[in-house]
Amino acid sequence: MDIKTVKISDFSQHVDQQIKIKGWLYNSRAGGKVQFLVLRDGSAMCQAILEKKEGNEDIFGQVKHLGQESSIIATGTVRADDRSMGGFELAIDDVEIVHETNDYPITPKQHGVEFLMKNRHLHLRSKKQWAIARIRHTIINSIRSYFNDNEFILVDTPIFSPSVGEEEQTLFNVDYFGENVALSQTGQLYLEAAALSHGKAYCFGPTFRAEKSKTRRHLTEFWMVEPEVAFIDLEGIMDLGQGLIHTIISNCLKDRRDELEILERDISKLEAALKPFVHLSYSEAVELLHSEKAKNHLENKLAQKNTRIEELKDNIEQYNTDATNAKKQWQKDKAAQQIQTANEEIAELQKEVENIPHHMELAKNFKWGKDLGGSDESIISELHDQPVFVHRYPREVKAFYMKPDPENPDVVLNIDCLAPEGYGEIIGGSMREEDYNALIQRIENKGFDPENYKWYLDLRKYGSVPHGGFGLGVERTVAWVTGIKHIRETIAYPRMMGKVYP
RNA sequence: UCCUCGAUAGCUCAAUUGGUAGAGCGAGCGGCUGUUAACCGCUAGGUUGCUGGUUCGAGUCCAGCUCGAGGAGCCA
Numbered sequence: 001m002d003i004k005t006v007k008i009s010d011f012s013q014h015v016d017q018q019i020k021i022k023g024w025l026y027n028s029r030a031g032g033k034v035q036f037l038v039l040r041d042g043s044a045m046c047q048a049i050l051e052k053k054e055g056n057e058d059i060f061g062q063v064k065h066l067g068q069e070s071s072i073i074a075t076g077t078v079r080a081d082d083r084s085m086g087g088f089e090l091a092i093d094d095v096e097i098v099h100e101t102n103d104y105p106i107t108p109k110q111h112g113v114e115f116l117m118k119n120r121h122l123h124l125r126s127k128k129q130w131a132i133a134r135i136r137h138t139i140i141n142s143i144r145s146y147f148n149d150n151e152f153i154l155v156d157t158p159i160f161s162p163s164v165g166e167e168e169q170t171l172f173n174v175d176y177f178g179e180n181v182a183l184s185q186t187g188q189l190y191l192e193a194a195a196l197s198h199g200k201a202y203c204f205g206p207t208f209r210a211e212k213s214k215t216r217r218h219l220t221e222f223w224m225v226e227p228e229v230a231f232i233d234l235e236g237i238m239d240l241g242q243g244l245i246h247t248i249i250s251n252c253l254k255d256r257r258d259e260l261e262i263l264e265r266d267i268s269k270l271e272a273a274l275k276p277f278v279h280l281s282y283s284e285a286v287e288l289l290h291s292e293k294a295k296n297h298l299e300n301k302l303a304q305k306n307t308r309i310e311e312l313k314d315n316i317e318q319y320n321t322d323a324t325n326a327k328k329q330w331q332k333d334k335a336a337q338q339i340q341t342a343n344e345e346i347a348e349l350q351k352e353v354e355n356i357p358h359h360m361e362l363a364k365n366f367k368w369g370k371d372l373g374g375s376d377e378s379i380i381s382e383l384h385d386q387p388v389f390v391h392r393y394p395r396e397v398k399a400f401y402m403k404p405d406p407e408n409p410d411v412v413l414n415i416d417c418l419a420p421e422g423y424g425e426i427i428g429g430s431m432r433e434e435d436y437n438a439l440i441q442r443i444e445n446k447g448f449d450p451e452n453y454k455w456y457l458d459l460r461k462y463g464s465v466p467h468g469g470f471g472l473g474v475e476r477t478v479a480w481v482t483g484i485k486h487i488r489e490t491i492a493y494p495r496m497m498g499k500v501y502p
Numbered sequence: 503u504c505c506u507c508g509a510u511a512g513c514u515c516a517a518u519u520g521g522u523a524g525a526g527c528g529a530g531c532g533g534c535u536g537u538u539a540a541c542c543g544c545u546a547g548g549u550u551g552c553u554g555g556u557u558c559g560a561g562u563c564c565a566g567c568u569c570g571a572g573g574a575g576c577c578a
Contacts (some may be wrong), residue, residue: 027539034535039537067529083536102529103512108526108539110514114570170576211576224578260532340515351506351572374574381566425578473578487578498570 009043011088014078021046021090024125025101027072027108028063035064038088039074044258045127048090050076056094063095068107069125071098084376117488121502124492131259132489135252136478142251143225143472146244147202152227155194157187157203160453162461168180172210172220183208186471187226189401189456192432195228195467196459214497216486217424219475221495228469234413234431237468238389241417241427242277244472245387249273252481265483272385273420282393282411285372285380289363294379298363300357305349312342312349371397372416377425381418387426388418400442403431403468415470423480429470436460 005020006013024039030036037048052060076092088141105119106126116123123129149155160176161184171182187203194201194268204225211218227240249270260267280288288294319338359375366376372390380388392411395404402412417427433439439460441449450457478490488494493502 029537029540030534031537031540032534033535036537036540038538047538065530067534083534083538085538104528105512107513107528110512110539112571114509115513115571207578209577213576214571215573215577218577222578321555348572355573371576374577428578440522471578476578 007043008039008041008046008086010071011044011078011086011090012351015080015088016077018075018093019077019090020073022073022098023071025066025072027068028066028424030064035060037074037092039072040125040130044086046086046088046090047084048076048092050095051297059095062097066097066102067101069104069122070101070211072096072406073098074446084294106155110141115130117499120496126264128484129489131262132257132258132478132482132484133492134259135256135263135368135482136474136490138252138256139248139478139481140223143204143474146247147200147227150200150243152200152202153194153198155191155198155203156205157184157190157194158340159205159208161185170209170211171408172208185209186224188228188469188471189226191228191469192227192467195230195460195463195469196463199231200227200229212497215490217476217479219487219491219494219496222487222491223474224471225474226469226471228467230465230467232431232468233466234391235466236427237389237431238277238279238415240427241386241389241415241470241472244275244415245426245477246274247475249481260482263482263484266346269385269421269483270481272361273387274384277386277417278384278388279386279391280380282372282390284392285376286366286368288380288383289366289376293383294363295360297379297383298356299375302353305356306351307354309346309349312346316342369394374424377416377418378422381420381422381424385420385443387420389415390418391415399432400448401432401439402444403433403466404438413468417470419476419480420430421480421483423476425474426480427470427472427474429468431468434460434464434466436464 003018003020005022008021008023016346021039021041023039026040026045027038028035033052035050037050039046039048050056050063073096075094076090076093079089079091080087081089090109104122106116106122107157124133132172144154149488160174162180163171163173163180163182171185174181174183184205185207187205187207191201191203194203202225205223206221207224208221208448209218210220226389229240232240253267253270260270316339355375359379362373362375362494363379371393372380380390391414392408393414393416395402395410395412397413398412402414405411405413412430414430415427416425418424419426433442436457439453439457440450443453475487475490479485479487482490484490488496
């Protein structure tokens with residue numbers, strides 16, 4: 001009789017049945033007569049019990065010496081047991097060793113960033129990385145289904161783009177049969193053409209920025225989805241963006257509870273984002289930055305950080321006492337580890353504490369007409385529980401194709417969407433200038449040559465309509481939803497300044 | 503491009519005013535029937551990132567370089 005192979009995530013439906021699982025050894029605690037194996041099969045992890053019995057001494061001995069990440073096929077009976085993680089475990093009858101692994105580099109203990117990134121191809125198997133990847137999958141799937149369900153047509157825009165002379169430092173140049181072209185940093189201009197064909201269109205692909213940014217928010221290669229709609233207005237664009245983010249969040253809350261729990265994400269923060277978003281004009285945002293509210297917020301933040309630092313210092317005292325009183329070596333080591341972790345947190349907090357007065361100055365002295373800086377965005381987003389749309393920025397700091405507000409030509413009809421908790425800008429979008437002559441004017445004012453925009457200008461010559469759209473950065477969205485600090489963990493193989501391996 | 507910090511065993515870290523390089527984890531061997539980063543005992547494991555300098559003596563001090571982390575600017 002063939003024994004059925006089941007997924008660990010389906011264990012609850014197979015209690016007391018004999019089944020097979022195909023997977024990998026994640027960790028093991030071997031005893032003389034019983035071994036506790038933590039197995040993973042891609043769907044989940046479970047504990048498996050191998051008891052030494054008459055007749056299985058060979059298997060017992062072999063499994064005992066199996067290295068972490070050895071691949072195996074285990075046959076056994078599913079049991080409900082509260083002592084086991086997930087509430088179920090596998091009582092093993094037999095193990096087939098598919099591949100024996102020795103010296104797997106990533107152990108269940110702590111590792112540094114550099115080491116993990118060098119071993120990224122293996123790091124992907126770790127629990128947190130596994131959870132992040134699954135949430136990313138759900139986010140991308142939500143994006144596709146949201147647009148598909150709302151009658152958008154997917155149009156793929158080119159990655160090789162002619163260089164038109166603008167913003168050259170931020171583009172990657174490629175030798176294209178002797179011609180200098182750039183890797184695309186947006187599909188928007190091409191997508192405008194598609195929107196005039198389909199009414200609603202979107203593109204979804206990788207995008208490339210050669211900015212020399214080394215921060216936790218930047219990648220040189222990242223994924224962006226860009227919808228573009230004919231006959232829309234700015235309110236419509238904001239509704240579209242809010243609908244998209246609501247769909248993403250509610251799908252993650254519905255389908256990725258376990259993964260969010262693995263990442264210790266505060267669910268209430270995500271639930272708050274299901275409320276209608278805050279709408280602030282740029283001018284209102286500037287007022288907010290100048291307000292007592294912003295000042296008080298930063299003062300509170302400063303006080304909180306200082307309190308936390310004192311708390312950590314007290315903890316360190318305690319750990320030191322623990323270490324002195326500890327009889328066992330491992331207790332001393334544990335205390336040392338805790339002290340190290342606390343010191344790292346203190347260092348980070350002290351840096352923030354140092355920066356807060358500077359941020360206060362920046363906010364207080366913010367002049368109408370400048371683009372919002374990173375710290376300004378943080379202040380605005382931290383003052384609200386849900387994402388914030390900031391609209392109508394000064395025309396001078398924004399791109400040439402953005403349409404000026406007919407009611408105030410000093411500002412353009414654009415939006416930025418700021419994610420909560422300081423995760424920064426996740427959406428940028430605008431209405432596009434649809435008037436032929438006005439667009440030429442804008443191109444010339446920015447110092448560009450209208451000759452290079454011939455086909456783009458054609459869109460204003462033949463059946464031009466009010467239209468607009470936005471771009472949403474997938475990795476920043478994943479960082480926010482998962483609550484992880486650094487964007488490099490939101491994509492399987494991050495590309496950053498100076499890093500292209502593996 | 504600029505500013506700050508860092509590089510010691512496979513991994514994470516320690517090493518007092520410059521004076522014999524250590525621990526835990528991991529690996530190997532052994533012990534333990536309910537473990538949750540299991541635990542206990544033993545063993546192996548090092549050109550202290552590179553180059554030069556100061557010194558009787560450098561992991562430690564100085565200079566330059568390489569690599570990494572965080573931030574500024576810019577941005578999704």
